[in-house]
Amino acid sequence: MNIIAGRRALGAGMLGLAGLAAARPATAFVGPRPECLAPSAPGGGWDFTCRTVGRLMQELQVVDQPVQVSNMPGAVGAVAFANVTSRRAADHNLFVATSTVGLTQIAQRRYPGDIDRVRWLAMLGADTGVILVRADSRFKTLADFLGALKSDPGGIVTGGSSSLGGYDHLRLLLLAQKAGIPAADLKRFRWIHYDGGGPAVTQMLGGHVEVVSTDLAEIAGFVEAGQIRVLGAMAEARLAGAFADIPTAREQGYDVVGLNWRGFYTGGRVSDEHYNAMIAGLKRVYDSEGWKEAARRSGLQPVWRSGPEFERFVAGMVSELRGLSQEIGIIS
Amino acid sequence: MDTLFSLAHGFTVATQPVNLLVAFIGCFVGTVIGALPGIGPVNGIAILIPLAFSLDLSPVSALILLTSVYYGSMFGGRIASILLNIPGDSSAVVTCIDGFPMAKKGLAADALAISAISSFAGGTLATIGLTVLAPTLAMAAIHFGPREYFALYVMAIVIVGGIATGNPAKTLVAGLLGLAIGTVGIDPATGIPRFTFGAYELYEGIDFVIVAIGLFAISEFLVYIEQRRSGPVEQVPVGRRSTALRRLTYPATSLRAGLLGFVIGVLPGAGATLASFMGYALEKRVSDKDGTFGKGDPRGVAAPEAADNAAAGGSLVPMLTLGVPGSGTTAIMLGMLVTLNVQPGPLLFQQQPEIVWGLVAALYVSNVILLVLNIPLVGLFAKLLTVPPHYLMPGVVTVSFLGVYSVNQNSFDLLMMVGFGVFGYLLRKLGIPLVPVVLGIILGTPMEQSLRRAMAASGGDVWTLLESPLALALHAVTACMILVAIVREARRRHGEAAAARGA
Numbered sequence: 001m002n003i004i005a006g007r008r009a010l011g012a013g014m015l016g017l018a019g020l021a022a023a024r025p026a027t028a029f030v031g032p033r034p035e036c037l038a039p040s041a042p043g044g045g046w047d048f049t050c051r052t053v054g055r056l057m058q059e060l061q062v063v064d065q066p067v068q069v070s071n072m073p074g075a076v077g078a079v080a081f082a083n084v085t086s087r088r089a090a091d092h093n094l095f096v097a098t099s100t101v102g103l104t105q106i107a108q109r110r111y112p113g114d115i116d117r118v119r120w121l122a123m124l125g126a127d128t129g130v131i132l133v134r135a136d137s138r139f140k141t142l143a144d145f146l147g148a149l150k151s152d153p154g155g156i157v158t159g160g161s162s163s164l165g166g167y168d169h170l171r172l173l174l175l176a177q178k179a180g181i182p183a184a185d186l187k188r189f190r191w192i193h194y195d196g197g198g199p200a201v202t203q204m205l206g207g208h209v210e211v212v213s214t215d216l217a218e219i220a221g222f223v224e225a226g227q228i229r230v231l232g233a234m235a236e237a238r239l240a241g242a243f244a245d246i247p248t249a250r251e252q253g254y255d256v257v258g259l260n261w262r263g264f265y266t267g268g269r270v271s272d273e274h275y276n277a278m279i280a281g282l283k284r285v286y287d288s289e290g291w292k293e294a295a296r297r298s299g300l301q302p303v304w305r306s307g308p309e310f311e312r313f314v315a316g317m318v319s320e321l322r323g324l325s326q327e328i329g330i331i332s
Numbered sequence: 333m334d335t336l337f338s339l340a341h342g343f344t345v346a347t348q349p350v351n352l353l354v355a356f357i358g359c360f361v362g363t364v365i366g367a368l369p370g371i372g373p374v375n376g377i378a379i380l381i382p383l384a385f386s387l388d389l390s391p392v393s394a395l396i397l398l399t400s401v402y403y404g405s406m407f408g409g410r411i412a413s414i415l416l417n418i419p420g421d422s423s424a425v426v427t428c429i430d431g432f433p434m435a436k437k438g439l440a441a442d443a444l445a446i447s448a449i450s451s452f453a454g455g456t457l458a459t460i461g462l463t464v465l466a467p468t469l470a471m472a473a474i475h476f477g478p479r480e481y482f483a484l485y486v487m488a489i490v491i492v493g494g495i496a497t498g499n500p501a502k503t504l505v506a507g508l509l510g511l512a513i514g515t516v517g518i519d520p521a522t523g524i525p526r527f528t529f530g531a532y533e534l535y536e537g538i539d540f541v542i543v544a545i546g547l548f549a550i551s552e553f554l555v556y557i558e559q560r561r562s563g564p565v566e567q568v569p570v571g572r573r574s575t576a577l578r579r580l581t582y583p584a585t586s587l588r589a590g591l592l593g594f595v596i597g598v599l600p601g602a603g604a605t606l607a608s609f610m611g612y613a614l615e616k617r618v619s620d621k622d623g624t625f626g627k628g629d630p631r632g633v634a635a636p637e638a639a640d641n642a643a644a645g646g647s648l649v650p651m652l653t654l655g656v657p658g659s660g661t662t663a664i665m666l667g668m669l670v671t672l673n674v675q676p677g678p679l680l681f682q683q684q685p686e687i688v689w690g691l692v693a694a695l696y697v698s699n700v701i702l703l704v705l706n707i708p709l710v711g712l713f714a715k716l717l718t719v720p721p722h723y724l725m726p727g728v729v730t731v732s733f734l735g736v737y738s739v740n741q742n743s744f745d746l747l748m749m750v751g752f753g754v755f756g757y758l759l760r761k762l763g764i765p766l767v768p769v770v771l772g773i774i775l776g777t778p779m780e781q782s783l784r785r786a787m788a789a790s791g792g793d794v795w796t797l798l799e800s801p802l803a804l805a806l807h808a809v810t811a812c813m814i815l816v817a818i819v820r821e822a823r824r825r826h827g828e829a830a831a832a833r834g835a
Contacts, residue, residue, distance in 0.1 A: 041378065048667065071741065075525075075535030076518070082532065108523075157789045163523035192478070192788045193521050193781075196663070198656040199600060208477030208789065221655050225679045330523075 034067045036264075037096040039080035041073045046097040049262045052294045053097075053124070053285055060288055062281040077102040078111045085117045089267035092274035095121060100260045103314060104167045107321035108331050115318055118265040119275055120311045122282045124291065125300035127215040129171050129234035129258030130246070134204055135227055137211075142232040142252045145211060146179035153185040159192035159200050159209040161218075165330035166193070170321055171234060171258035172213040173328065178254040183327045201228060215260050216243070217299020234258030239301065261303060263310070279306045339463055342689030345392060346697050354393050355400045355694055359701045362404015366421060367412055367713075368735055373405040373421060373661045375739065381668050391674050392690045398665050399648070399691060400698040403455060406604065406644045407702050410447045410637055411713050415440055416728055418549040422540050423604040423640040425770050426612045428548070430625060430632025437628050441714040445580050446630050447637040448706040452699055453586035454638030458594045458645025459695040466649050466681075469598050473650060476599055478785035479797050483806035484599070485779035488606055490810050491613040492771045502764045509764075510772015513538055514780075521784045533744040540773055542736055542749045547766050549732045550753025555760060556725050585615055585631045586638040593639030597646020600656045604643040605774050611639025645695065652680055652688055 034057070036050035047069070054067030072080040080096060088094055096118075105111055131142065139145040149156055160168030173186050192209050194200035197218035204212050205227060216239075222228045224242065232249040233239060234256050239246060249256050266278060285291050286304050295302050305313050325331045345351065358380075365376035377398050384394040409424035414431035427447065434443040461469075476484075489507070516527045517537025528534040589611035596607040615635035616625045625632045644661075651662040674680070674687055681688055716724070736749045756766060790796035798804055 045667075073536065074742070075532040078535065079532045110523075154791055159788075163518075163520055165523050190788055190791055192785045194785075195520075196656075198654065198666075202474050202600065202650075202654050202656045203477060206474035206477055218655075221679055 032065070033093050034063045034065060035094050036067050036069050037080055037084070037094060038069060038071050039073065039077035039096065039098070039102070041071055045099065045101075045262075046077070047071060048298070049097040049099075052291075053264075053282070056285045056288060056290045056294070057281065059290060060284055062284050076105050076110070078105065081106075081111045081113070081118070084265075084267055085113050089118075090269040091267050092270045092278070095264045095266050095278060097262070098265055099262050100167050100317075101162075103317055104170065104321055107318045108165065108325050109322075115314055116268070118268050119270055120314050121264040121266055121275070121278055122286075122306035122310055123261040123263030123303060123313075124282065124286050125295045126259035126261035126303045127217045127300055128239060129168070129260065130214065130216045130219075131172070131175070131231040131234075131249075132201065132204065132212040132214070132219070132228050133210065133231060134207075135229050137229060139211070139231060140229075141247075142175070142249060142254060145231055146176060146181070146254070149176060149189070150179060150181050150185075153181065153188040154190060156211060157190045157192065157209050158211045158213065159194055159203070160213040161194050161196045161200055161215070163193045164191050165325060165328070167258075167260065167321075168213045168215075170324055171256065173324060174256045174258065174320075175232075175234070175249060175254050177324070178256055186328050204228070215299075220299055235301070259303065262300065263305075276307075282306070335463060338685060338689045339693060341686070342691075342693035343696075345686055345690030346396070346693035351393055351396050351690070351694060352697065354389065354397045355698050356701055356705075358397045358400030359404040359407075359698055359705055362401035362406075363408035363411075363702070363706065363709075365401065366405030366408025366410075366424075368731060373402050373409075374664060376401050376405050377661055377664050381664070384668070391669070392687050395665070395669065395674075395687065395691050396694040396698075398668065399695060400701075402644060402661055402665070403641070403695070403698050404702060406455070406641050407448060407451050407706055409640075410451075410633075411444065414443045414447065414633070415713065415716055416549070416724075417552055418728065418732070419544050419770075422544065422770075422774060423608045423636075423643075425544060425605070425767060426608045426636040427633060429612065429767060430627070430629050433626070433628030434630065434633065435717065439628065439630075440717055441710050442580065442630065443633050444710040444713055445707060446582070446633050448703060448710065449581055450586045450589075450634035450638040451641040452703040453581075453583070454590040454593055454641035455645055455699045455702075456696070457587070457590035457638075458597065458642040459692065459699065461594045461642075462645055462649055462695070463692055466653055469649050469653075473598050473600065474654075475802065477800070478782045478789060479800045479803040480806065481599075481782035482779060482786055482797060483803040483810070485775055485782060487806055487810040487813075488610060488775055489771075489779065490813055492609055492768065492775070499763065502762075503768050506759070506764045506766070506768035507772045510769040510774075511776040512772075513543060513769070514773040514776035520781055521788070531744075533742060533748075537777075538748065538773075539739055539745065540770070541739055542745050543752050543773060544770055545732045545736055546749040546752025547756035547759075547769060549728055550750060551756030551760055551766075553725050553729050554753060554757040556721060560722075579630075582631055582634040585619070585634045588618065589615055589635040589639040590642040593642030594646040596639075597643030598649045600647075600650045600654075603647060604640040607643030607646075608636035608640035609771060609774075612636040648691075648695075652691075655680075 036054050038047040038050040040046040050069045054069050057063045058066050072083060074080070077098060084094065084096055106115055131145065133139050133145070139148070158172060160172070162168040169191050173189070176186055176189070194203065197212075197214035200209065200212045200214055201219045201222050203209050216223075216233065219228070220243075223230060230246045232252055232254070233243070233246045234249050236250070236257055238244055238248060264282065266275065283304070283306065286302065292302055322331070346355070361380070362373070362376060366373065380398065380401055384397055389397065405421065406423065409419070409421040410427040410431060412418045413424040413427040414435050417428050417432040419425040419428055431443050431447065434440065492507070514537075516534055518525050518535050525535055592614055593604075593607035593611050596610060597604065612632060612635050615631055619631050620629070647662050650656045651666055655666065674684060719727075732749070733746060736745050737743070739745065759766060759769070786796055798807070
């Protein structure tokens with residue numbers, strides 16, 4: 001850690017000089033010491049979000065000092081959430097990386113507090129949920145799979161990169177709900193948890209699990225290699241580029257959008273002025289070529305929602321996931 | 333021939349000055365990181381990733397930097413194990429068993445040299461395996477499903493029982509304690525916290541590093557304080573390193589353990605720690621004719637070191653060919669590869685051969701660099717023991733606190749470490765061995781998870797565990813091992829009884 005701290009200090013010195021030369025924006029994005037809090041260990045997904053956005057803010061001179069990235073791992077983001085809500089609720093220097101994974105935890109009441117304890121800033125990109133089978137599978141479309149699941153709910157082995165009740169599992173259940181499978185049967189699905197999309201797909205290739213629900217980015221290589229078939233993407237519209245011929249769930253008649261988005265929240269007592277300035281700063285990052293490049297590299301689709309629109313989106317997602325979790329008995 | 337040609341091309345990439353420099357830096361930093369208790373390869377690589385980005389290295393150079401750190405920390409991990417009885421990382425725990433007794437006998441320099449040489453042998457063996465067999469092996473590994481993994485872990489736990497010397501009942505207690513500690517935290521299958529008592533700090537489970545440093549380093553310190561009260565503590569003698577190469581190289585041991593380690597490394601999820609334990613257990617079974625293992629047998633140092641370095645190489649196979657991490661370290665490397673626009677997966681060998689072969693060639697180079705770097709340093713490291721204990725021990729405790737704090741930057745972890753230190757001290761007083769505790773933690777979680785996965789897939793039908801031929805074969809081998817152990821023990825007792833009657 002010392003290495004980083006030392007390098008940061010050095011960078012801070014150099015960029016401080018550069019910052020003096022640059023014109024100071026009318027409303028500062030954040031206060032004197034901008035900080036991005038990653039609720040994971042270095043190297044995790046939230047850490048990556050913080051480091052990428054922090055770097056771009058500096059390059060685009062959204063901030064006049066380098067953004068310090070600090071890590072506070074623990075309980076899938078709950079430790080960081082507890083810290084922000086209890087000690088740093090009014091700290092306008094601070095923005096915290098989160099994603100669908102964190103929001104699922106809030107929906108299942110595993111954070112100390114609900115979504116109204118913090119202010120939701122914006123989402124900048126999203127990975128797309130996909131339903132996968134082996135290239136030689138008996139299932140050719142979502143209808144094949146969901147039909148089979150409907151007639152024999154306990155007969156198909158499914159899996160993905162989350163635990164029972166995690167987002168990979170829940171979005172499969174959302175699809176099943178749209179296919180008219182009753183709640184009592186949802187509980188009978190066989191679900192195997194894996195540590196990531198890659199391991200899940202490898203196990204699928206070995207025939208240990210038949211259908212996998214996970215994010216596209218991590219397993220894109222297998223799709224390109226032609227070893228697996230994507231039954232449906234849970235996106236709002238068809239994806240761009242190499243994945244344009246993947247049918248969406250929506251066009252197959254199952255209106256489910258399962259995005260694993262990446263975004264930020266800040267403390268609940270940050271003033272409107274600072275809140276808006278932070279959103280404006282994030283928007284400049286989102287609009288930059290640098291973000292598009294970084295998003296493309298890590299398999300994210302650039303998606304922007306901010307302010308009240310983002311807060312409504314978060315609230316809608318929480319109520320949907322909470323309702324479903326209650327129906328299948330994950331929470332009471 | 334194709335492979336040789338690609339490899340030759342890889343060497344032209346790996347021997348570019350910038351890549352050589354990067355490999356050298358990586359090896360050096362890795363050795364230091366590995367040697368510091370608490371900071372293992374995972375943290376080391378996470379620390380260096382921002383550096384790789386900010387230096388604007390090409391993907392090949394960045395990958396070479398990270399893998400040489402990985403290999404380097406595998407080399408470095410055993411230094412503290414041998415000198416201080418504190419494992420530098422999880423795969424160096426077994427090295428304590430014979431490494432520390434060797435150091436106590438004044439053979440520290442020998443032990444360090446042996447471990448460096450057998451690490452080199454294991455690493456090179458694995459790199460050759462990676463060169464020749466990678467795609468074939470990766471396809472074989474996918475046949476390992478939950479049932480097969482479960483059978484493998486059951487076998488590992490049985491084998492581990494054979495590692496410990498002394499009272500079998502106490503070994504069993506120690507192993508169960510480890511299994512129990514391993515269940516703390518969020519259950520990966522259901523996402524429900526277990527035994528966390530509402531403390532968020534326990535949700536991620538108890539980090540292995542905290543337990544290991546507490547049990548080994550802090551309890552060692554407590555024992556030292558106790559001994560000091562009853563008189564001056566004897567200084568550990570520092571012998572000179574043997575110059576006879578014969579006494580430092582164990583080719584048969586390295587080959588056996590290296591092959592085993594490589595195969596285990598290839599299986600995603602099993603990793604270097606399991607490999608080092610299995611390597612040690614195998615060697616003990618094959619060579620321990622006179623009961624010298626656990627008392628400073630050099631082969632007990634050579635075997636786990638060859639196995640864990642071979643496993644590090646092996647774990648690159650699923651990472652490069654399938655895009656599946658074989659260990660925590662490769663998981664982080666994988667994330668970095670993706671951000672460098674390298675898509676690991678089935679097409680990597682075809683689409684970006686210069687990266688794959690450049691990396692493979694760099695592995696050969698790093699291994700040589702590490703050997704050359706480590707042998708001269710042996711004397712220097714061994715000098716550490718000339719520091720009088722009343723200076724050395726507080727230093728060790730300081731480094732332990734720093735190391736544990738650096739993992740999560742969380743003071744709760746420090747309290748836990750001290751708690752485990754006191755616990756370890758009590759276990760020592762009760763004569764309960766510490767190594768099986770650590771093993772229970774390491775093996776218990778993946779064993780439980782593979783059992784849960786198998787049960788989830790079968791809908792709760794236990795017989796599924798025996799319905800796969802591969803799993804059945806593994807269980808049969810385990811059963812044979814138990815039988816052999818029972819028969820041996822019975823014969824020994826019979827022999828003793830007969831001797832008693834005769835006398």
